[in-house]
Amino acid sequence: MIRFFGRDVIGDHRTNLLKSYLNAIFYPEHRCLLCEKPIQSHSHDVLQKMLHLPHLCMTCKNELEVIPLNHCYQCHKPIDPQIPVDKEEPLPIQEGTLLCHDCIDANHALSFNRSAVLYNDFMKENIALYKYRGKESLSQIFSYLLKIAYDYYYKDVDIDFITFVPLHSSRLKERGFNQAEQLASQLSFFTGKPVYSLLQRIKETEKQSKHGKRERLKQIEGAFIMEPLVEVNLQDKNVLLIDDIYTTGATLEECAQTLKGAGVNQVYSLTLTRAV
Template structure:
């Protein structure tokens, strides 16, 4: 489900991380690269050093992965993990939105800001799995907008930069599913 590779598949065909998550809450994810030290350095340059141009090659790879792995899903639109307003002001841009713009352009799909972060959850990268789950609870809601009536029964692709535990993607999927989205998939640059 999450895109993690493993040498020997459990009998369920689902990795040990995903098997801990209720089936109805799982979100299939795919990533073009593994999260190595070099990849972490690229992500930091992009995210924290303002190298926004990295969105082009990163998004290109992500779009290709999405094209291959989700070919039969009939994705209708692309959205992205939202940043809290304070974080957006601090950083100057939302890295997930930049990646989504590139993915959407390459897949010829509309990119819609469907989600809003309604509380600042601080940096997730420094937290344990349990801390992430607690901090993220209820932190993402549907954005206001005319698009709401058009998402029911659609397949939505969520874009983010890094998939660690999947807590962020699952939190984003909750309000989408409540709005009647048929299926939620995600693509991240690294896993």
């Protein structure tokens, strides 16, 4: 097992991530990062180790559902172009892209959202283990899924830096960590883009999963302000906003409005999962 000597820095997720990947490279026996079952190593795994790919068993890999090619350009919701949405056909906005019914007439502070995988029962269970039962090791594979999505969707987008959806102080105290901050920090490790804490949550809200879109919009209004000690120049910058789940987009939209009010040019979002 690889160890780093010297003073440990509590909460340094990048160091922990590096330790995990170095151990995966030099020690062939490993377990699936999701289900923890042993994975048999083969000689052809060398390339995988060199690329720092987190290890998953085939069972878990098959549970991951990527967003289909036919999706809403704005919110990344899957769309079947042959099926009307609420009796209205999705609106083509340019060749090869569509808008879902929710996004046709809406005004968006977000330029667009992209998500790594669908929020199916498998991801719901694993995100719950990560957020509520202290299984922070799952952030290794979650952040790598974000990296794959970033490379695919944002490779040609000019991103200046990364930020994340903050937790209210009471919820942060209860949980012990902010999953969005942890994922953003690890995505920064992969991409080389700096990550900054730009937002502060001043309004404690009920869990958004308990409410529909209209209630979410009302509840989240005014929930965020800019961090008062931010020393980074935001004028005309393009920011990537990170969160774990996109449901209605209400939280991300409110964050984007706050950022744009502070001078940010474009706000994009990248989430681990997309609920449908």
